[in-house]
Amino acid sequence: MGAEERLNIGARGTEDRQSLVTAGQQERLNIADQGAQNRLGIQETGLQQRLGLATAGEQERMNITDRGLQDRLGIQETGLQQRLGVAATGEQQRLNIASTGTQNRKSLVTGGEQERLNISGRGVEDRALVGTQGEQQRLGIRESGSEERETLSRRYQEERAMRADARGAIRRLGARFFG
16 A cells, blocks of 8 residues: 555645646736736726826816907907097097087187087987997096086176177167267
8 A cells, every 4th residue: 555655645746736837827827917907907097097188188278268268358348448438538528628619619709609509419419329338437427528518608608698788888888978
């Protein structure tokens, strides 16, 4: 039995060695395959991260572009409103200057009054066509200009009435003097 047992032990040892070699080969193959799969997974993760970063960057650039466009449009609108305000102020200044000039010319020449009134009426109609944005500011400017013109008109009418009174007084004195 000793020889037989030794042969069995030897055969089992050979079989065990063969099993270990085969198991080692299979484990190495499994490790290699697992490593290859891990590398492919890492590669795919990196690719997806790069694509995500590219997309995020692209979206951010589009957002920056849109914000810039909106900022520029806002600046343009602000500038437009400022220019409309400046135009309304200038228009009122010119109207006041024109009103003063009209009153001075009325002092010297009474003819042409109707034509100047028509021009003033057309000016009022033209000013009514000003855009609705910024209207409150322009209304305040118009109101102060209107009040100033009314004051000038009243002053002119009073001055004219005084001149008429003075002319009448002079005529009466002249008539008494000459008999």
